[in-house]
Amino acid sequence: MADTTNALVFYESDHLPVYYFPIGDVREEFLLPSKTTTEDPFKGTATHYSLNTGITLVEDAAWRYLDPVKGCPPISDYMSFTWSKMGHWFEEDEEIFVHARDPFRRIDCLPSSRRVQVILDGEQVADSRRGVFLFETGHPVRHYLPIADTRLDMFAPSRYISRCPYKGISSYYHVTTKAKRHENLVWYYPEPVHEAERIKGLVCFHHELVDKILVDGVEIPKEATAASSGYF
Template identity: 45%
Template sequence: MTTLPTAHSVRTTPEGFQWEPSDRWVRGVKDEVTVVDSRHPVLVWEPGLPVPQYAFPRGEVRQDLLRPAAHPPTGAHAGSRVFYDLAVGGEPLRNAAWTYPGRELAGHIAFAWFQRTGPGLDHWYEEDEEIFVHPRDPHKRVDALPSSRHVVVEIDGTVAAETRRPVLLFETGLPTRFYIPREDVRLDLLDPTDHSSRCPYKGVAEYWSWRGDADVPGNIVWSYPDPLPAVAAVRGLLAFYNEAVDITVDGERRRRPVTLFTWALFDRTEAGRH
């Protein structure tokens, strides 16, 4: 039996880009000006990059705000593309938009996202919900499940948290995160920081650092005070980076995973961030 491709099958271009049409209504805003208003976006996965980017038909983009880039970038990811500066308000935003090479994605324009690829559009929306950093990958899953597992978190031999009512967050490609009620966390051993981060699947996070003398990175504890609806179960709970602490689950000590966060955490520590 032959399986025919659906309208939303992922396609691969001769240049190595993967792309897929999306039914989502997507808007991009810069300085309160709607630059993109698209009901026909496509998701594009660039070679070597783990998360997708949106590209939009030219007719759904404010092309009157685009100017040929005065100083287009060079390098592997810039090859065979046309870059544009975005003129909204004051100084033009350099290289804020670009085209992809090849016939299949011709007629589409992609944009930089604030806090991902440098200066870019300030706000993005899928339907009526704001999203952050990059588009959500339709092939990635995030589940937040209440549990009765016994979870103990230790930092340099000191128990920093212990609970039998965690919420386990399972996210494709990342280690399981254990979200713990505040009442079960030694908050007296933590200091709040002014650091924050954004996640397209979970929302905006706030952070804490360890107060002790142990050689651990800063901002190793985080919480989502107002998470996105899909992960509402983690609201106000605290999670520790598995990469930097010792976590025991039901009596079994978990190995510290090595992830894309490992380098970032310890590199910032060596640079004297905290």
Template identity: 40%
Template sequence: MSQTDRQWPLQDGGYAAISPKSIRVQIAGVTVAESKQVLVVAEARKLPVYYFPRSDVRTDILIASTDREQHGDKGEATFFSLQIDGRTVERAAWAYADPQGEGSFLKGYISFVWKQIEVWHEDEERIAAHPHNPYLRFKAVPSTSHIQVYIGGELVANSRRPVIVSEAGLPDRYYLPKEDVRMDLLEPSDSASRCQYKGSAAYWSAQIGGKTYSDVVWSYPEALPEVHEISGLLCFYNEIVDALYIDGEQWSPVAKDNSVNA
């Protein structure tokens, strides 16, 4: 692959791309990194990760630690702390001194642990949830498929009017009307999350047979305009429920990891 390309595929079905935007990270008002040549690495079944060219990072405030971690087939990552105005932010960044295999293009790049950075910007837009994937294939499609969800031996959802949300590299998700869900078996959770593509999510846990299935259901009460079809609908975590049937055929789990690297 050539890094003069704007985008190239990864063997796992994901993508690496040069962001079309300027990306900036700040802590305590100090710009730690800013670049118009950030790599967006979107591995299959993972959220995208920004990698900054070392030349666009304030390396004078990075302090290498003894913290090391093996990251799949990319090799060993070294973690760094940030020291800003007498303040130390531990485990704030990482880099591969000698990235291996397909990840060899990451040599000379530094990434930041999302939750350790106070402010992220794409151009002048502040982002809060995770990096955008500029090449994401994403769609929400109303369907007449018959969806049945079982938890703890109970049929908790039975719908023929789902909205199917497909994202590149992730399992399809089935969003169902509340009228087709046993809401009497669900309790609102204090958990919340935000997706850059869909909006802010609320969660429910299921109480069945004396057992609690935590955060097994989520919903976007006011989904973003691009996926307005799922506003107010409920989605079950396929990998947690006992069984999910699609037109009578049981859904097969797909190994996945939605966490940002590190």
């Protein structure tokens, strides 16, 4: 639908970043004007477009601000697309997932020999000194561990997957203790993006959903996240 080396990354407070493409780099022959318009106090009136490839019709998949309000960056000659309505997005040859990457967010993957123990239903399900600690802006520290240092006999593969713009596509395991089965409690990245290569194949437990995680014998405080209430 679009291919450019001159995209704008539109960043607004409390919003995900959005790519805007120069109209000249958009396949306009696939665009169909829509009756839908939306209002934004900082950008103006958005005119929406559907996409018709001749095989697939996608309603209201793109939008454009033909006459942005005063103070808005000059985006009248640019168009954007609804991320979830497109099949794939790429930066150069690397596929990007979920949304455009936030220029103010970063991840750091640091190997650590500190002892990490994971306790679930009173049982120790992981014990490792070969972890990688992942620090991500706005998120709690995650402890990625070799699967050989976990109770793999408790694991069962899940069909669930999730996507992250900063790490890639993750797969999951269910974990069954003597007490109960915990759905999608553990995840891993079989083929992470370049910035997260150090966690390739390592597993991570939802800290919010286990009894506790200890690092060098000290319990790590839990932080509230979307997983705290169970979102699977």
